[in-house]
Amino acid sequence: MSTSDIAARGIEFFGFIDGAYKNVPxxxxxxxxxxxxxxxxxxxxxxxxxxxxxxxxxxxxxxxxFDGAVFSEQHNGPIGLGANPMLAGAWLAARTNRMKIVVxxxxxxxxxxxxxxAEEIAILDTMTKGRLVFGLPMGHGMQxxxxxxxxxxxxARMAEAHDxxxxxLYNDGPFEWKGDFFNIPYVNIWPRPTHKIETIxxxxxxxxxxxxxxxxxxxxxxxxxxxxxxxxxxERFRELCREEGYEPTPTQSAALFTxxxxxxxxxxxxxxxxxxxxxxxNFFRSPGHDNFPPGYVSAASVRAMRGGGYRSTPVHxxxxxxxxxxxWLIAGSPETVTRMLTESIEELGIGRALLGFTTGIKPKWLxxxxxxxxxxxxxxxxxxxxGKPLVTQEDMTGYRTASEYAALRRPGAHPPTAEVNGVLxxxxxxxxxxxxx
Amino acid sequence: MxxxxxxxxxxxxxxxTEPTIVDVNGIPTAYRRQGSGPTVVYLHGERGTRAxxxxxxxxxxxxxxxxxxxxxxGDTPLGEGFSTWQDWILHYEAFFRTLxxxxxxxxxxxxxxxxxxxxxxxxxxxxxxxxxxTPMGLRLKDVTSVDVFRLEDDEVNEIFFNGRRDKVKHxxxxxxxxxxxxxxxxxFGSYALLAWNPRYDIKLDSRLTHVLAPTxxxxxxxxxxxxxxxxxxxxxxxxxxxxKVVHGPAGQPSGHHVTFEQPNEVAAVIxxxxxxxx
Numbered sequence: 001m002s003t004s005d006i007a008a009r010g011i012e013f014f015g016f017i018d019g020a021y022k023n024v025p026x027x028x029x030x031x032x033x034x035x036x037x038x039x040x041x042x043x044x045x046x047x048x049x050x051x052x053x054x055x056x057x058x059x060x061x062x063x064x065x066f067d068g069a070v071f072s073e074q075h076n077g078p079i080g081l082g083a084n085p086m087l088a089g090a091w092l093a094a095r096t097n098r099m100k101i102v103v104x105x106x107x108x109x110x111x112x113x114x115x116x117x118a119e120e121i122a123i124l125d126t127m128t129k130g131r132l133v134f135g136l137p138m139g140h141g142m143q144x145x146x147x148x149x150x151x152x153x154x155x156a157r158m159a160e161a162h163d164x165x166x167x168x169l170y171n172d173g174p175f176e177w178k179g180d181f182f183n184i185p186y187v188n189i190w191p192r193p194t195h196k197i198e199t200i201x202x203x204x205x206x207x208x209x210x211x212x213x214x215x216x217x218x219x220x221x222x223x224x225x226x227x228x229x230x231x232x233x234x235e236r237f238r239e240l241c242r243e244e245g246y247e248p249t250p251t252q253s254a255a256l257f258t259x260x261x262x263x264x265x266x267x268x269x270x271x272x273x274x275x276x277x278x279x280x281x282n283f284f285r286s287p288g289h290d291n292f293p294p295g296y297v298s299a300a301s302v303r304a305m306r307g308g309g310y311r312s313t314p315v316h317x318x319x320x321x322x323x324x325x326x327x328w329l330i331a332g333s334p335e336t337v338t339r340m341l342t343e344s345i346e347e348l349g350i351g352r353a354l355l356g357f358t359t360g361i362k363p364k365w366l367x368x369x370x371x372x373x374x375x376x377x378x379x380x381x382x383x384x385x386x387g388k389p390l391v392t393q394e395d396m397t398g399y400r401t402a403s404e405y406a407a408l409r410r411p412g413a414h415p416p417t418a419e420v421n422g423v424l425x426x427x428x429x430x431x432x433x434x435x436x437x
Numbered sequence: 438m439x440x441x442x443x444x445x446x447x448x449x450x451x452x453x454t455e456p457t458i459v460d461v462n463g464i465p466t467a468y469r470r471q472g473s474g475p476t477v478v479y480l481h482g483e484r485g486t487r488a489x490x491x492x493x494x495x496x497x498x499x500x501x502x503x504x505x506x507x508x509x510x511g512d513t514p515l516g517e518g519f520s521t522w523q524d525w526i527l528h529y530e531a532f533f534r535t536l537x538x539x540x541x542x543x544x545x546x547x548x549x550x551x552x553x554x555x556x557x558x559x560x561x562x563x564x565x566x567x568x569x570x571t572p573m574g575l576r577l578k579d580v581t582s583v584d585v586f587r588l589e590d591d592e593v594n595e596i597f598f599n600g601r602r603d604k605v606k607h608x609x610x611x612x613x614x615x616x617x618x619x620x621x622x623x624x625f626g627s628y629a630l631l632a633w634n635p636r637y638d639i640k641l642d643s644r645l646t647h648v649l650a651p652t653x654x655x656x657x658x659x660x661x662x663x664x665x666x667x668x669x670x671x672x673x674x675x676x677x678x679x680x681k682v683v684h685g686p687a688g689q690p691s692g693h694h695v696t697f698e699q700p701n702e703v704a705a706v707i708x709x710x711x712x713x714x715x
Contacts, residue, residue, distance in 0.1 A: 150630070287589065302619055303619055
């Protein structure tokens with residue numbers, strides 16, 4: 001498969017930008033930087049810098065020509081400062097016009113009620129005119145230690161929360177929800193979403209997640225699994241979609257890669273080898289009891305992990321060449337990055353690539369340089385229509401002008417009414433003399 | 438119900454004995470029973486399933502000792518939908534009924550004492566006596582909690598065994614490292630259902646005053662898991678309860694898992710209490 005074949009089929013590129021606070025001790029000297037590293041290390045000025053850099057790069061992705069901007073939810077540590085990614089989504093909604101805003105995502109179990117999340121999603125969908133895409137990650141093991149979610153019931157709670165969220169977003173209200181975890185007499189959200197919002201389920205290959213993504217026609221996003229198992233997982237996902245009776249769209253298959261582009265392979269290595277080691281030794285490092293708190297995964301999964309199957313090398317021991325070999329890191333000259341991306345897109349059969357340009361460890365100028373090279377020397381090869389992102393071919397929802405508002409609004413809307421002198425009256429024109437109302 | 442003997446073919450470790458399996462409201466419940474005399478039901482702690490431990494053997498010299506495995510522990514599966522203390526408490530009430538137990542004495546070991554205390558609260562007339570060994574479950578606002586869900590292996594040794602786990606490892610090691618880890622992970626998942634959040638029961642303070650059974654609380658020199666204050670507070674709250682501290686040898690302060698390290702001394706305290714109330 002060549003880049004033009006991929007361009008003809010279509011590939012969406014989402015830039016994934018995290019905002020780690022990097023001025024912290026090496027995680028190897030302690031259990032983990034995810035849960036209980038004291039926030040005395042937090043300097044508000046440095047924190048502002050980390051957050052600003054993240055938001056600025058996310059905003060710039062639109063001008064670079066990406067289809068979307070992705071960011072995640074993190075808690076209790078320097079790994080990321082986006083404790084509520086919906087806030088960053090609102091910020092981006094106001095500062096961009098066309099690209100998709102991919103909140104990946106709200107951890108639904110961190111919400112007391114999924115109805116609250118449904119409300120936030122509907123607001124952001126309205127604000128973005130349909131550009132919102134949201135992910136529903138389970139939340140990694142460390143999150144359960146950080147915010148008190150019981151890992152032993154988290155999967156069951158999340159399954160019900162998803163079903164309630166879906167019903168709240170798309171069913172007419174009010175309706176009563178009688179679940180194991182939630183009992184809400186009146187589910188009835190205002191505002192409502194403008195359309196069926198694209199949803200991503202990130203996963204590591206668990207059958208339950210694959211089945212849910214297939215059933216609801218969601219996008220399934222794979223990451224941080226061995227290359228061969230990612231290939232099998234994505235194929236399995238598409239089989240499950242077919243079992244549901246439909247052929248999945250290319251954009252339903254997604255994968256996440258870390259990407260860095262420089263002038264040459266050697267220059268890319270010089271620029272990011274040690275920064276990537278920082279990522280894997282700090283950003284991704286956590287001991288087993290933090291990653292997999294009790295009940296968080298099945299005994300069969302633990303057996304596979306401890307028995308030498310899934311991800312048998314601890315991530316913090318991975319080296320640059322291993323990262324390149326399994327395509328967790330796609331780095332090098334524009335030619336090398338193009339070749340590696342082509343290989344991965346082809347073998348995984350994906351129509352959507354999430355490209356992690358920084359966790360926050362890179363200086364901003366280096367992130368900008370890498371993204372700029374990607375945008376000008378890699379991305380156009382995968383674009384069929386004069387370098388334009390796929391997203392420009394999609395309709396947005398809502399209106400942009402007063403004229404569109406007037407043309408599009410629902411006819412026969414109920415007039416705002418008040419009782420005046422014993423008579424029900426349309427108050428929308430009450431500022432006019434009676435004869436002209 | 439017949440015991441699934443084939444499934445036990447690989448169980449050759451030192452402490453293994455085959456349990457009896459009895460149906461309790463649909464839950465095949467594993468238990469071990471030995472000895473004769475007054476009946477003592479012993480609720481195990483965080484560790485020590487799939488085993489007949491020295492403290493059980495010592496007690497069985499004088500008593501009819503019954504050691505069930507909690508739902509979600511050992512060879513007793515988690516009941517369908519089990520998620521709250523009430524599920525475990527009702528299970529035990531049904532277990533006692535299934536075994537047609539008349540008058541009997543209840544002993545709880547560490548986590549098992551949290552269960553035992555609840556049983557004694559909800560069924561105050563049911564037990565001839567109650568013994569709680571290094572109990573847990575109260576909210577102690579002035580004590581810094583140990584996060585038992587985030588302990589490295591060496592910390593487990595320091596906190597639960599006061600650094601002396603090697604001396605009792607023959608009681609803890611079973612099939613192999615992987616299988617033992619998997620068993621512990623599953624049991625820890627059952628524990629998490631009850632004690633991940635909150636990690637205490639704010640109602641225990643007031644409810645312990647409902648306990649009518651004559652009670653002994655067994656404390657230790659240095660309970661690094663839940664603090665010495667925990668046993669004292671249980672003894673203060675349960676009407677007429679007596680606190681008895683089982684001391685370790687000189688220079689080796691007794692710890693949370695005293696039943697593994699000093700089974701004879703703990704068994705002597707239980708035996709004394711049971712005999713007085715039989």
